Amino acid sequence: MLHDGQAAWVVDPGDAKPVLQALAAHGLELLGILVTHHHPDHTGGVAELRNATGAAVFGPYRETMPEPLRRVAQDDTVAVLGLPFRVIEVPGHTLGHIAYYCAAMDGAPLLFCGDTLFSGGCGRLFEGTPAQMLASLETLAALPGDTRVCCTHEYTLGNLKFAIAVESDNAVLADYQSHCQDLRAKGLPTLPSTIAQERAINPFLRSTQPTVAASAQRFSAEQTAKEGVFAALRSWKNQF
Numbered sequence: 001m002l003h004d005g006q007a008a009w010v011v012d013p014g015d016a017k018p019v020l021q022a023l024a025a026h027g028l029e030l031l032g033i034l035v036t037h038h039h040p041d042h043t044g045g046v047a048e049l050r051n052a053t054g055a056a057v058f059g060p061y062r063e064t065m066p067e068p069l070r071r072v073a074q075d076d077t078v079a080v081l082g083l084p085f086r087v088i089e090v091p092g093h094t095l096g097h098i099a100y101y102c103a104a105m106d107g108a109p110l111l112f113c114g115d116t117l118f119s120g121g122c123g124r125l126f127e128g129t130p131a132q133m134l135a136s137l138e139t140l141a142a143l144p145g146d147t148r149v150c151c152t153h154e155y156t157l158g159n160l161k162f163a164i165a166v167e168s169d170n171a172v173l174a175d176y177q178s179h180c181q182d183l184r185a186k187g188l189p190t191l192p193s194t195i196a197q198e199r200a201i202n203p204f205l206r207s208t209q210p211t212v213a214a215s216a217q218r219f220s221a222e223q224t225a226k227e228g229v230f231a232a233l234r235s236w237k238n239q240f
């Protein structure tokens, strides 16, 4: 949820109830809903929230969505609390998946990337190809390093177990795992992450690193091109 003390927007409301509770607790009016892709854990609360508040709903151009909504595509802009959020198409997890990017909010960029980029990992390839997902992740990885990465799921600790299996010699990754374990032990979220952090620790953004490629080759011998390394990592993670 983003809010300015009076008006609020939410991203990917899988469930209406916690949103309605937060609106009531803080005295906020819900103006809009941003949706990244069609999966029910991202859209389940949309109809109830729209009916309860009249909020405007924005979602991907190419996917089945709870109607009515305004459909947005690459480089479209949504004004959220007076700030422009640019749409970036990131196919892979689903074919129409989009992300929303604001170049400056409270001093740093902000990214809502749904189930495409997670801290330490990435979404499963339900609809797209490895090459599509890799291209989408490369687009996100090219955003400014201080971009706050607001993904939709707190999967960080599970992802980092896998990341360490891939890159056991990455000291930044080992430090980040300790930091995230401390946060979770206190009941705090590990999110948002940042793009700079993900470039340093996320194996799915690091398929050109020799250590990552060597690990992927142990899982699947022929993989040498970065798309092949990425595909091998994703298959390995599915079984991890």
Ligand SMILES: [Zn+2]
Binding pocket: 037, 039, 093, 115
């Ligand atoms: Zn999903």
Ligand SMILES: [Zn+2]
Binding pocket: 039, 041, 042, 115, 152, 153
């Ligand atoms: Zn999800």
